[in-house]
Amino acid sequence: MSAVIIDFFVLTGFLGSGKTSLLRDVLGAETASDTAVIVNEAGEVGLDGVLLRESGDDLPMAMLSNGCVCCQVGSDLAFTIDRLIMTPRPAGLPPLRRIILETSGLSMPGPVLRQLATLAEHRMRVAVIATYDLTRGLAVAEFEEAAAQWAAAHRIVATKADLVPDTLIEAPVSIAQLNPVAEAIATVDRTAAVSAAFAPLAASLPSREVALERRAAHPRLALCLVRPRGEIAYADLAGWLDNVAGALGERLLRIKGLVRVHEAPRPLLVESVGTMFSPPRQLTAEKPPAPFLVVIARDIDRAELEQVAPTGLFTFSWRASESGVAPRGIRAEWVT
Template sequence: MSAGGLDFFVLTGFLGSGKTSLLRDVLSADTASDTAVIVNEAGEVGLDGVLLRESGDDVPLAMLSNGCVCCQAGSDLAFTIDRLIMAPRPDGLPPLRRIILETSGLSMPGPVLRQLATLAEHHLRVAVIATYDLTRGLAVATFEEAVAQWAAAHRIVATKADLAPQALTEAPVAIAQLNPVAEGIVNADRAALASAAFAPLAASLPLRDVAPDLAAAHPRLALCLVRPPAEIAYADLASWLDNVAGALGERLLRIKGLVKVHEAPGPLLVESVGTMFSPPRQLSAANPPAPFIVVIARDIVRAELEQVPPSDLFAFSWRDPDSGAAQPRGIRAEWVT
């Protein structure tokens, strides 16, 4: 059992996007001895588990073969994680510092994270890692699962650079369009890529300022940049976030940003994957970005956000993608319909 908090990575990505290859690269490193892996595959034969065993015999490997963990109410995921954490470490191995869950290519990250709520006593530092297949790019964006995986990600990793080296240069821009608050991991060197993708987690992954001219890379995906004009009460912020989640439901893919509230001297970090929110907490960075909230959702119209109470706390400014005309109303956004 580890004495301190553990990093827990949910490795997600659409079918055939290079998840297992990326994980094998991680396990091939000398630092993999502090890592445990959970592989989720639908069906009775765990081929990914067989492939990962080739990477190192000292890595604890647990198999979940009860179908996609995101849609199994009786999933044994939480039990498996608890057993991995509580089990004594073999002689000669360092304490467990990192657990990686490789999900099925059709898993939705939000329901997976909800299953981790019962493990609060272990103080896991959780991040979603999504793969971006350079050989296919946005071609898989027609699948809702792929869009949800990218939107939920804290880090998006460009894979298969050896097969599509020409796409590597444009990858940072493409990743930023998919999810402007995710950290893009782009590197032609596979070992360096794997190391950066699963680097130790800080209290929070880096936040950068977000440009107001967001461009959605998928016709059903809306990226909305919200800039509160002034400090607001925490109760009003909580109410607005709750109402957004209630109004959009499963169409809400991601919320992340910084908001200045009356009750705290520093900006609060607010974050959700789907409708599951992390507890807001004060950011201690010396030079934080200007307050903002990014909302990523699918199949919505702007009136749905415009009417979410208490809407009078935000000045809405909509940009029409056809005319480019700005209409002063409160949220600054680019919409693709």
């Protein structure tokens, strides 16, 4: 078990969206000596300045000249991470404080996070960082993988700003159409973008009340603001969340928000990526926003969510089609 809390970042994004360029910037930073990077193929990130390459039986590793450790993911991701954490650090280097996993462009974050659930003993703070390609914008939202990556993200980084700088001003608005609870990072300053993207993640929510002021980015993507009618029993909340996951399955992309329950003095932070839920915990902020849940789902009939038992706990505000459903393969108009 690590003596320090490690920030674990899942770097995701659709094909060609700039993930590897972002990762190269991390590797080139002077502060990378406390960082380990896991990539699908080590050659993708250009391991310049390699001092040492170890040919271990299961975990090929490379030590860069700035102290950053880079390795190639093996068949078992959890084993790879455990080896990275447990391997003694070379003399003169700081303790390992950050691990970045670069996923493939077609990877879904949910299965990756499920593998991390077996590593609770290492006290990692896990965050998903997604890239938003400014040259393609919302055009790739039609791909299920891209929608799942954006919906899972804690932070979404606008990339390729040097190619289309005029699109930066609208990037936060577009990102909010994909995931209104994600932090949008949109700047032409690459150093500032990298620093913000991979800064330690605080357990926080937006300081103001979340409002779905714009339509969703694609007809198959639904955004729903769910408001508790009041304090509810924890068992009812747990049952509702479990039933939502069961009813929607892989179409459920994200849930995040606050709910007040009878059994706790402070609001509970509720969060899921896909159907994998983090343990609810009490929010410590002095002035939390009003209780709410944001549900991001794909191909959903609004009745599926509104009729989930136990009913009557919440009110629902949708950004969906007039009929409340965006069937597979059928384009629908979304209300604003």
